[in-house]
Amino acid sequence: MAPQLPIHQVLPALRKALESHRTAILQAPPGAGKSTVLPLELLGEPWLRGQKIWMLQPRRLAARNVAARMAALLGEEVGQTVGYRVRFESRVGPKTRLEVLTEGILTRRLQKDPSLEGVGLVIFDEFHERSLQADLGLVLCREVQQALREDLRLLLMSATLEGGLGQRLGAPVLSVEGRPYPVEVRYLPRDPQGPLPGVVAGAVSRALAEHEGDILVFLPGVGEIAQVERLLAERHPEVRIAPLYGDLPLAAQQAAILPDPVRRKVVLSTSIAETSLTIEGIRVVVDAGYARLPRFEARSGLTRLVTTRVTLDAAQQRAGRAGRLGPGVCYRLWSQATQGQLLAERKPEILEADLALLVLELAQWGVQDPAALDWLTPPPAGALRQARELLEALGALEGTAITERGRAMLEWPTHPRLAHLLLEGQALGQSALAADLAALLEERDPLPRGFSADVGLRLQALRQWRRTGQALHGAEPGSLARIERLSQQWRQRLGVAPENQAPEERAVGRLLAMAYPDRLARLREGERLRYRLSGGRGVRLDENDLLAGTPWLAVAHLDAGLEEGRIFLAAPVAPSELLPLARPVETVAWDARSGVLRAQRELRVGEVVLAAEPLRHLDAARRRKLLCQVVHAEGLALLPWTAELRQWQARILSLRRWRPEEGWPDVSDEHLLATLEAWLAPWLDGVWRREDFARLELSSILGGLLPWPLPARLEALAPTRLQVPSGSHIKLSYNPEGGPPVLAVKLQELFGLAETPTVNEGRTPVLLHLLSPAQRPIQVTQDLRSFWNQTYPEIRKELRGRYPKHPWPEDPWNALPTRKTKPR
Known part of the structure; x- marks a missing residue:
């Protein structure tokens, strides 16, 4: 067994926690022994009763190496007490009690055996990464605990701990303090300028000169790894440069992990080396400070890779790699000021991932509403909706229920799109082509950046390389080798031999269209590079692309872009091939x-x-509904309103306020718009054009909203005109807000009238706008008596000289009201 490690400090307390609780959480720094020593120590626990331990790892490379490390500690081969399962590969035997699994394997095992028969403990290692599959696996395991297996125990292990996690899971939290060895962290005085590969190569040169031991370099992606590898190979031919990333062949991965007995080694790695992976001989870490992560955009339904700053928890993980085997140093290629601005932790993948596989897994599990589960982080509603729409288009879901096709797709360990492609290829007698296509789409593009987007060229290159070992079109041999390995695994499952001849172009487009029905692209009229996707989004080809001008494309890979996406992988497709999808x-x-x-x-x-x-x-009902939507969108002004109708509306709204007990209807614009289908729709059968709205008998239509006997009450309570002393019938102007109606009348027509006129059975005085002979307001009042007594004398002095033809008697009380001028 291993020598004493920090994990041994907490083992007694952890044993007790797992004995008395169904779930426990362990925080331990890199190198503490949590991934290799702890699972072996727990194999003999009484509560386990001889059952198995499953331990989840986010990456295949880590799963294989953790299993190998534990087997070595026991002095055994992998596949005896300790084994592993990853996609397309497993090493387990009849005596295996501790299996290391990649996280997707757990979900598939749960679907086949929901009770997890024979498993006593599931360990979620590196849980701080919050991968989508880990979150899903945890939700499903907790459901198993609650419904089927009270004795099932869960252990979450993390180098950094999310705040409040123990409280949310109702689980005890134990921590291991300190690293096995100290790590000195060095920062740059300021953030570097210039291309990242040159900055990193310079930092590695300094580290080689200043320190002993091997160096681990963290870079965002394979492209940067290749550039730094070229620079260092030129500067330091005496040093072995070893790339490390998930797509490398197993032999190349092992060469990076194992020590070199002759030369110093510089390992150039993606974030894959943050996890439970001990790379022999590492004493120095150089951290470029970036990670490349997939981000799913619910708005576009597309996933794109985004290069982001490393988070604090990831930086801590990376630095810890230097202290696994002895005192170490970490060069961080950013300033301390930038360090203070880093985000504390990475976002859970569930917030930024394509959720199609998750939704399909949950449908198989019997969950109709994924949002109703007890997630640590609930999945976004937009991404769930996009996933359901895609799965319905692929025939995997009908509403919320999984179909037979959906169940068949889950038998294939890949994204539902590619599972559907493989199944369709099998049905069409194109299994070998489907295997090649699925492998091409899942692996990295083998052709140089900027090459034509035509998938057919990639298939040509793959099949030429398979047949002769030669790489067409500048294809990268390592990428072709990885694609061929994956294609071979799909072919073995499909039971077909490899195909070496160039594929039929129509068959390629048809299979791509089956997998990507939401990404069928039609050339825009008058264009040769710009297309419109079946989802509605605009996309384009690069200038001079060999596919330019192709009328229809089935698009597999594209960048969502901000306004218009860019097509990376596509194939021509004939409209006739799309008819089964239409x-x-x-x-x-x-x-x-x-x-x-x-x-x-x-x-x-x-x-x-x-x-x-x-x-x-x-359908008449559908047509009426749409026309109502048009009126709602364009407004009631689309209808033939007149001034009289607007006053009719204002009179009713006034009475609605003045006499709420009488049930006057709401005829406000807001309510009319909200109820168009009730009052307007029956009258729209003759409407086909905008001008047809103007021919509607709106007065009759609106009149139907006023039930008997309210029309007569309307005329009595809110008349349109009032008779004044001169004998004139003056129009009233009503306020829809319920204010007093306005009576604009020439002053001389009211001589002798003492009381202000009223409406609403005398309850509401009108607002008098007393007009000059020029029809301009000279006074606004609701108190006519006070006007005659107090204000009229002053107005008379001011206006009788200006309007001498009009009467301005000293005594308005006894003067004759008139609308005319004085007689000659």
Whole structure:
């Protein structure tokens, strides 16, 4: 067994915690022994009763190496007491009691055996990474605990601990303090300028000169690794440069992990080396400070790789690699000021991932609403909706229920799109092509950046390399080797031999269209590079791409972009090949530009129309509903309102405020818009164009909203005109807000009238706008008596000289009211 490590400090307390609790959480720094020593120590626990331990690792490389390390500690081969399972590969035997699994394997095992028969403990290692599969596995395991297995125990292990995790899970939290060896952290005085590979190569040269031992370098991706490898190979031919990333062949990965007995070694790694991976001989870490992560955009339904600053917890993980075997040093290629601005922890992948596989797994599990589960971090509603829409398009879901096709897709350890492609290829007798295509789409593009997006060229290169070992079109041999290995695994599962001849172009496009029905692209009219996807989004090819001008493309890989995406992988597809994917849609739409209602029957794939014809028989209810939506969008001004109708509306709204007990209807614009289908829809059968709205008998339509006997009450309580002393019938102007109606009347017509006129059975005085002979307001009042007594004398002095033809008697009380001038 291993010598004393920091993990041994906490073992007694952890044993007690797992004995009395179903779930426990352990925080331990890198190198503490949590991934290799702890699982072996727990194998003999009484509560385990001889059952197995499953330990989850986020990456295949870590799973293999952790299993190998534990087997070595026992003096055994992998596959005896300790084994592992990763995609397409397993090393377990009848005596295996401790299995190291990649996280997706757990979900598939749960689907086949929900009770996890024979498993007593599931360990979630490196849980701080919060991968999508780890979150899903935890939710499902907790459901198993609650419904089927009270004795099942869960252990979450993390180098950094998310705040409040223990409280949320109702679990005790134990911590291991300190690293096995101290690590000195060095920062740059300021953030570096210039291309990242040159900065990193310079830092590695300094580290080689200043320190003994091997060096581990963290870079964001394979492209940067290749550039730094070239620079260091030129500067330091005496040093072995060893790349390390997930797509490398196993032999190359092992060469990076194991010590070199002759030369110093510099390992250039992606973030894969942050995990439970001991790389022999490492004493120095050089951290470029970036990571490349997939980000799913619910708005576009696409995933793109984004290069981001490393988070504090990841930086801590990386630095810890230097202290696994002895005192170490970590060069951080950023300033201390930038260190203070780093985010504390990485976002859970569930917030930024494509959730199609998660939704399909949960549908198989029997969950209709994923959001209702007890997630640590709930999945975003937009991403869930996108996932359901895609799965319905692939035939994997009907509503919330999984279909037979969906169950078949889950038997294939890959994304639902590629599972569907493999199944369709099998059904069409194109299994070998489907295997090659699935492998190409899942692995890194073998052709140089900027090459044509044509998938057919990649297939040519793959099959030429398979046949002759030669790489066409500048393809990268290492990438072709990885693609061929994966294709071979798919072919073995499909039971077919490899295909070496160039594939039929139509077959390639057809299979891609099956897997990506939401990414069918139609060339825009008058363009040769710009397309419209079936999802509605705009995309484009690069200038001079060999596919330019192709009328239809099935697009596999593209960058979402900000306004217009860029196509990376696609194949030509004939419209006739799309007919099985098309669905008939009867569209009734309002053309706002021309103001015309258009109805047609369309064959559509997503938002792309393959064919259309006028719709002869149109459902009346649907048509009325759409026209109501048009009125709602464009406003009630689309209808033929008159001033009289607006006053009718204001009178009713006034009475609604003045006499709430009488049940006057709400005829406000807001309510009318909200209830269009109730009062307007029955009158819209003759409307096809915008001008047809103007022909509606709006007064009759609105009149139907006023039930008997309210029309007569309306005229009595809120008349349109009032008779004044001169004999004139003056129009009233009502306020829809319920204020007093306005009576604008020439002053001389009111001589002798003492009391202000009223409406509403005398309850509401009108607001008098007393007009000069020029019809301009000279006084606004609701108190006519006070006006005659106090204000009129002053107005008389001011205006009788200006308007001498009009009467201005000293005594308005006894003067004759008139609308005329004085007689000559």
